[in-house]
Amino acid sequence: MERVPCVYMLASGRNGTLYIGVTSNLIKRVSEHRQEAMDGFTKRYGIHDLVWYEVHETMETAISREKQLKKWDRRAKLRLIEQHNREWRDLWSDLTSPSMDTGPRHSLPG
Template sequence: MMKQPCVYILSSNNKQSLYIGVTSQLKQRVWQHKNKQVNGFSYRYNTINLVYYEIHNVMESAISREKQLKHWKRQWKRQWKNNLITEHNKEWVDLYDQL
């Protein structure tokens, strides 16, 4: 399986919870989230729908972008992330099957 650094955002079914992560094997990592193989936030809040991802050339770039996405002040964070997702995935469909 080829490795490709990327940042991804998962959403709960009701779109109330978002999870931001970074990985080098997106399809495998999202499968783990969907099948409750990952303990923590995504497990507790059932964030299993891949609604956004960005591919990067190197892992350092992906990690930097993940930190940027997580850094926004709490009051602006939610709206900013919603806008980012909607810009690329208007209907918030699960992109997992398109990988």
Template structure:
């Protein structure tokens, strides 16, 4: 079974939140940073990883993503702050060794 990730990304001012799911967190965030392949991300510049969860399967990750997407903004902010109180970009925290830093 393939692991899955739920992630929340934001823009530089933290005014826009994007919730997504992926089997490769590094690649997904890298693509967001490059504005590649995601219309929403390119338009709203959601290039900063604020939050992520690891799930044992993609099914579990998709189920959780759907749950979070239904939440209001305040609930999402509370979730992010419980994991990342400074609301910093977590990109460097997920980098495999020897990979590109932004």
């Protein structure tokens, strides 16, 4: 898969603990979180559900957006998730299934 800059949010469950990250390979990175391949925040708090992501043209804009989102208060982050994923579905299957058709914020080229 080609490198695609993305900002993403994981959650431990609906309205649970949130994690915001940035990557150029969303499938690989989320898989690492899900498999608890690395020690850290997401492993410690059981944060595995991909609840939101946003594709960017460049890594620079993705990093800038990640920093912006990390400054937001919790209510604003919850609103952003619910604007695009009202049910708090784990979007992992959307990423890994051959028919990704869930809208512009939830699809990767390729």
